[in-house]
Amino acid sequence: MPQLSKTLLIATRSSHKLQEIGDILADFASLRLVNLEEIALPAEAQEDGLEEFPTFAENALAKAHYFAGRSGMLTLADDSGLCVDALGGAPGVRSKRFSGRPDLDGESLDAANNQLLLQRTSDVPDERRTARYVCAAAVVDPKGGEAVFEGTCAGQILQAAVGQSGFGYDPLFFVPEENASFGEMAAKRKNRLSHRARAMRLAASYLLRG
Numbered sequence: 274m275p276q277l278s279k280t281l282l283i284a285t286r287s288s289h290k291l292q293e294i295g296d297i298l299a300d301f302a303s304l305r306l307v308n309l310e311e312i313a314l315p316a317e318a319q320e321d322g323l324e325e326f327p328t329f330a331e332n333a334l335a336k337a338h339y340f341a342g343r344s345g346m347l348t349l350a351d352d353s354g355l356c357v358d359a360l361g362g363a364p365g366v367r368s369k370r371f372s373g374r375p376d377l378d379g380e381s382l383d384a385a386n387n388q389l390l391l392q393r394t395s396d397v398p399d400e401r402r403t404a405r406y407v408c409a410a411a412v413v414d415p416k417g418g419e420a421v422f423e424g425t426c427a428g429q430i431l432q433a434a435v436g437q438s439g440f441g442y443d444p445l446f447f448v449p450e451e452n453a454s455f456g457e458m459a460a461k462r463k464n465r466l467s468h469r470a471r472a473m474r475l476a477a478s479y480l481l482r483g
Contacts, residue, residue: 278303278305279303279305279347281304281347281480282312282340282341282346282348283295283306283349284336284348284349285309285351286316290351293469294306294473296461296464303481304477309340312344312346314343314344320339324336326366328366329352329354329408330411330421330423332352332366332409333350333409333410333421334411334419336350337349337350337413337419338419342415344415347413347414347415348412350411351410351411351472352411353407354368354369354406355406355441355446356404357390357403357404359394359402359403368442369382369386371389372385372389380440383440383441386442387444390445391433399429399432402431404428404429404446405425405427405428405468406428406442406446406467408423408424408425408469408473409422409472410423410472410476412476412480422472422473422475422479423472424469424470424471424474425468425471426467428446428449429447429449430446434456435457436454436457438455438457438459438460438463439455439456439458443455443456443463444457
């Protein structure tokens with residue numbers, strides 16, 4: 274029998290992240306993806322305080338529960354970030370807020386975060402510039418069921434940005450096995466191996482088994 278389609282709300286207001294998740298899950302034809310704009314769910318002030326926990330998994334679950342509760346829909350949310358070994362795992366769950374610049378957003382905020390990362394690692398030698406991207410993808414059913422899936426991608430922090438693709442810290446994140454930064458990779462290539470790709474595919478496989 275053909276597999277029944279499932280409608281899944283992607284709970285993010287980031288256009289970059291929404292595009293990336295859509296591309297990653299394109300092969301899962303039985304998942305019908307909808308976003309917050311499509312269901313006309315307006316932004317509320319409390320959304321800014323959802324990511325207050327010390328782990329990616331807790332933050333992802335908080336977002337997924339919040340939007341599942343508001344929408345009444347099966348919901349997927351993620352929290353992701355960059356963990357730099359020489360910085361004790363920072364910026365970690367504070368990756369988006371690393372620069373401490375609430376007055377900035379989009380590319381301006383990315384630039385401020387990247388500048389601070391380069392400053393904090395300016396005296397770190399190449400052999401100690403190891404890092405990993407982490408993504409926790411949470412799936413929440415409005416009836417209360419939940420599951421979390423984690424994906425990671427190991428790499429190194431470059432001494433300067435390379436490439437114009439991606440977003441966030443991508444131009445500074447070099448993957449030795451690919452001999453390229455995320456900023457140099459085409460989306461299709463990045464979406465084969467990224468932390469978000471790994472977490473999202475696990476989540477999609479789980480949903481389609483249920």
